[in-house]
Each structure stands twice: as C-alpha cells, then as structure tokens.
Amino acid sequence: MSPDGPGGAGRPRVVVVGGGVSGLTAALRLAERGVRVEVREAAAQPGGILRRAEVGGLVLDTGAESFLARRPEGVALAREVGLGDDVVHPRTTRARVLTPDGPRPLPGGTLMGVPGTGEAVRGVLGPAEVRRVEQEEELPAPAVSEDLSVAEYVAARVGPAVVDRLVEPLLGGVYAGHAARLSLQATVPALWTHARAGGSLLAAVRAAAGRTAPGATPAPVFGGIRGGVARLAEALAGALAARDVEVRTATPVRSLRRVEGGWVVDGDRVDGVLLAVPAPVAARLLTGAVPSAAQALAEVETASVVVVAFTVPAADLRGWEDASGLLVPPALGRAAGRRVKAVTLSSHKWGWVGEQAPDRRVLRVSLGRAGETDVPGWDDDRLRERALQDARALLGARLDPDDALVQRWPDALPQYAVGHLDRVQRVRAAAGAAGRIALAGSFADGVGVPACVATAARAVEELLPQLLRPDAPLDGREHLR
Helix, strand or coil, X not given: CCCCCCCCCCXXXXXXXXXXXXXXXXXXXXXXXXCEEEEECXXXXXXXXXXXXXXXXXXXXXXXXXXXXXXXXXXXXXXXXXXXHHEECCCCCCEEEEECXXXXXXXXXXXXXXXXXXXXXXXXXXXXXXXXXXXXXXXCCCCCCCCXXXXXXXXXXXXXXXXXXXXXXXXXXHHCCCCCCEEHHHHCHHHHHHHHXXXXXXXXXXXXXCCCCCCCCCCCCEEEECCCCHHHHHHHHHHHHHCCCEEECCCCCCCEEEECCEEEEXXXXXXXXXXXXXXXXXXXXXXXXXXXXXXXXXXXXXXXXXXXXXXXXXXXXXXXXXXXXXXXXXXXXXXXXXXXXXXXXXXXXXXXXXXXXXXXEEEEEEECCCCCCCHHHCCHHHHHHHHHHHHHHHHCCCCCCCEEEEEEEEEEEECCECCHXXXXXXXXXXXXXXXXXXXXXXXXXXXXXXXXXXXXXXXXXXXXXXXXXXXXXXXXXXXXX
C-alpha cells in the first residue's frame, strides 16, 4: 500500500453503502471534504424511501411525502441542491380520525395526540374519558428517571383512551408501530423532556401550544417539494455526479472485512466505510467484523408497509374537500376487520398534486404495522382490492378509481423500542472501536428526512478523523479540512 493509502494522491477513499437520503447526503459531505467517494446501492435507483411515480398520469410521492419543516436540516438541504424555491407546505392539515361514531376532526393543539385540555377531545372521546383527561392535573406527577413506553406514560397521566384513539394512529403514521412498545425518549422527545422534569402533562402541552407570540402565525410544521419529495434524492444524485462521485445502483454489498489501515468491501480495498442501510442489513454485514454492533443492530425490529395509490373522479370525495386525510386507530380498525391504517387525500393536501388534474383526485392508502406479517405478502391484486374496500367504508365514499399503483416498502421503518437510544449508543461505540467505519440512517436518530440528514452529517464527522493516519502526507490532510 502506498503511503497515501488505497485512495491514492493523498486522498482517502470511502465506500458509502446505501443510496437513500442518508447515504447520498453523507457522500456529498465526504466529497466536499476532499474524500474520494463511491456509493453502492442495492436497489435499481437511489433515494431509498424517497420515490415518486405516476398513477393515472398524475405524479405523486409513493414514499415519504413530507418532512418536518420546523427542523432546519431538510429545508437547508433542499436549498443547497437547488430546490429552495420549490419547498411547499400543505394547503390543508385538517386530518380526521375515526371514532366509534364515525370520522371526527383531529383535535388541534395536541402533542403527538396528547391534549392540553379535556375540552379539546370532546367528541373524539366519551364523557367519562374526557373527565379522566381533566383529572390529570390532580394526580401526583413525580419525575421519570428511566425510559418507558409512550403508552405506559401517557395512559397513566390522561387515560388509555387518549392512547388508543389519538396517540396510536399518529405514531402509526410515523413509525408503523405500537405505543405500548415504542420508546417515549426516542419517539416523542418533547414528552420525555417533560416526563423527566415531572409535573402536569396537560399543563406542559398547553405551554408548548402557547409558545407562539400573540397574533403571530405559527410556522408550518411540515414541508414538501413541488413535484415530490423524491426530487430531493434526484437532486442529491445530480450534485454527486457533478463532483464525479459514482452512485452504483443494483450493486448490493455482500461482505465487509476489517484489515490494517482500512476495509475490504466485496474484495475492494478502501480506507473507510460509511454504512447507511437498514438495521437488518447493517447487522448482517457487521456480523463478522464488528459482532457487538451487529448484535445491537439485530435487536432493532422493523415494520414493512405498503402504499396503494388511486386516482378517482373529484366528485367521489364530496364532503371531504377540506380534509387532508383520515387516521384509523388500530383497535377500531381491527374491530371492524379493517387493515388500512390511514388514507391521505394527496390532491387536497398538496397544491401541486391537485393542480395536475382539477377534475380528479389522488389518494394514498397505507397498510402495514409492526408485527403484521400477512399484509406485505399479499399479491398486488389483493392489496388493491382490500385497500379500495377499506377506503370506501372508512370515507363513506363511492370511489370508482380509473388507475391504481402498489408500492411496497419492506423493513422500511425501524421500531424505536424502549431503550433504543442506549442501543444506538452501543452501535456507535463499537463502530468507533473498530475504526474507519461509521453508521447513518433511520435506525439511529429519527425516521424523517431532517433526522436522516443530521445523522449523515454526524457519521461523516465521526469518520473523518479516523481517515487521518499519523503518517499521512500533509497534502492528504489538507483535503479534509
């Protein structure tokens, strides 16, 4: 090996495994610092769960369709890659939630479904359940010292009905998981911060809702991109091509082996590796090289989800014109034999979708939760039939589609079980001890676009110092400043 390392010319060479938003962002940050980078992606196209397609001649996102706009990373990256003028916000966020008495408006002023008053959930909860919420401020409220599930904490404070009817459908939309298993610390950090301090939960939610200055317009919670959030991945790939970074698709990595001064990736010697793949894939790749990290990653369960998109005549959704969609609490869905967890009225929610065809509407029907193994195995015809049947019943609408599309996302959503952040810390510590490897992705610090962008930046900063060997020539170090 030359004194300049396998990369040659004083520039270390890194393989980024995984071409989702985490991997593409990490590759761009490495290239900006003078590292020679190559991305290897198993799928036929980069982007991970950022993907768009046509149904009935209309374009829509078939994966992630929005990102938290109140976190800066997603909007900042969009601007950086030339999409700043195309960042948009939903034209309506008036979702409805299914109750035993039919769909009702989702209460406002809540924090992941937790209300600030009992009055806020009147009509969604029954009278006795509302009284239970109102009694919360009379309960002892000691500080919480250890991570616990969302359901355990919220049900103890405001009653199980709030969990079942409001928290569950909202968490299901983000994680496709269950409140009884998901970590409060990892999935709802705002509630965790309050729980650690102690005190009334209702008062904390009211305080959070009241932080906007009087008369001010609250900043939009969510953002999207005109033409689809998937354009962000496409623009990232273009930015990498401009820097002569190759993104090799249909190229799954099958083996990693640690060697002195670097790694061997499928027989190819490199200076460093950045893994940006789902937890099960990372666990398999690290089994031999970093077994402690592999063991911790193997503990991260995943949920597979399916999106079925339909185009229908606008008249089919009469009565839903002001709604962005419908959330289905899992208990109510199961009781009625429904498998759909949410229906998104994309043409209502996003102006750019609705503008494509004023006389037609696009809706996305979501299926799949953690622990459900049957739905992902259904064939496309069965998925289309079941999604349409459930959507008709849930919306009380005719729904006569002229086209449909099925998008499967196997193992797409990591489950942040109780103790998840400790698990992630074990993974990072083991990778740091192994040397010249770092990990990024949705398994770590959040499943949304901004969180993935942030975890990519963190992984790059963890990896870069490991690429600077004491005997590396000065010009090699200059590239990494």
